[in-house]
Amino acid sequence: MLDENKVVVAMSGGVDSSLTAALLKEQGYDVIGITMQIWPSDEAPEDNEGGCCSLSAVNDARRVAHKLDIPFYVVNFQDSFEETVINNFKNEYAQARTPNPCVVCNKEIKFEAFLRKAKELGAYYMATGHYAKIERTAERNLLKRATDPKKDQTYMLYNLTQEQLEHTLFPLANYKKTKTRKLAKEYGLKRVYNKPDSQEICFIPDDDYPRFLKEHYPDIIEPGPILDLEGNKLGEHDGLPFYTIGQRKGLGLETHKRWYVVELDADNNAVIVGDNEDVFAKELIAKDLNWIATAKLTEPKEVDAKIRYNAPAAKATIYPIEDKVKVVFKEKQRAITPGQSIVFYDGDLVVGGGLIKE
Structure with missing residues (x-):
């Protein structure tokens, strides 16, 4: 029997999760x-002030727990993380897609494996420092944008299931x-209240994707041709994982013309x-869908759609196509990137989302 008064907090050593606790x-x-x-x-950074994987982050979380006088544990999720997040990161790049490992981590680790651990400890709830709202109705558990639009993290949370939201x-x-x-300062959380936010992917603390891929997965990196839309060879690239849709700089082409990937x-x-x-397109196909506001999309729906975390939402209509959706934007969007997530909104309500296939 789970205790509805017991909650397990995912503590990263940062100000958000510390204040949450x-x-x-x-x-x-x-x-x-x-x-x-x-x-x-042995590979985690020893001192990464803004990160959530470093030894200093673990120590900060432990200090906060001690200050709050709550039980604290470090739980090993290494195997699950490598099998899901890291392997997905590698496989997506190997297939010339641009992954979003934070979305995968939320889906597979933070709100799946972590929630299982919370339930094992008898807790009805888990909690994180995400900026997002959950509204529980008689019909469904809903996800809505946070009050602060600058910090809203619903884009990263569109994969949450009804069970996880509950x-x-x-x-x-x-x-x-x-x-x-x-508030963190008022609670006496001295070391974390002014700690900088983490900006990079946790397992690449220096944010150097090329270095990480070269060191860990050199087999997926193969030089090849750079071609124009007519198939003319303009030069050589260093490996597809080092390029992204919309990129202009770093192509190494000896030409006065501005080229874009x-x-x-x-x-x-x-x-x-x-x-x-x-680089601009008006349509895309999305797969691996998760619906929150409804059990299933059965007819076309007008939405606001975000094609990346920091992109503004754009007016679009989504059309169900078997287990996928076709998205038609009112205006062309720049750099629609396979592998990235697209999230659908109806005002502040998260309708659902999926992965950009093409």
């Missing part, structure tokens, strides 16, 4: 803190980041380049 304890919950060890300790708390849903830091052709190991207008 403090707020829940003040609200009367029986709080347990867990830091997920997801990267081999057992998740987001205490920071209505806070702005300035308020979060102010418009396609990564995995079948022919070719980078296809064209003019800037060739």
Whole structure:
């Protein structure tokens, strides 16, 4: 029997998860803190102030738990993380797609493996420091944008299932980041209240993707031709994983014309380049869909759609096609990138989302 007064907080050593634990304890919950060890300790950075995988981050989380007088554990999720997040990262790049490992981590680790661990400890709830709202109705558990649009993280959370939403708390849903830091300081969380936000992927703390791929997966990197849209060879590329749709700089082409990457052709190991207008498109196909506001999309629906985390939402109509959707934008969008997520909104409500296939 799960205890509805018990909650396990995913503590990264940052200000958001630290304040989450403090707020829940003040609200009367029986709080347990867990830091997920997801990267081999011999490869984790020792001191990465903004990161969530470093040894200093674990120590910061432990200090906060001690300050709050709550139980604290470090739980090993290394195998699961490598099997899901790291392998997906490698496989997507190997197929000339641009992955979003944070989306995969939320789906497979933070709200799947972590929730299982929380339930093993008898907790009805798990909690994180994400900025997003959960609204529970008689029909469905809904996901909505956070109060602070600058911090809203619903784009990264579109894969949450009804079961996961039922057992998740987001205490920071209505806070702005300035308020979060102010409260953390008032709670006496001295080392974390002004800690910088993590900007990079946790397992690549220096944000150097090429270095990481060269060191760990050299077999997926193969030089090949750079072609224009007519198939004329303009030069050589260093490996498809080093390029992304819309890229202009770093192509190494000896020409006065400005070329932009418009396609990564995995079948022919070719980078296809064209003019800037060739980077824009009005339609896409999305797969691996998850619906939150509805059980299934049965008819066309007008939505606001985001094709990347920092992109503004754009007006679009989505059309169900078997297990996929066709997305038609009102205006052309720049650099629609296979492998990235697309998330559909109806106002502040997250309708659902999926992966951009083509």
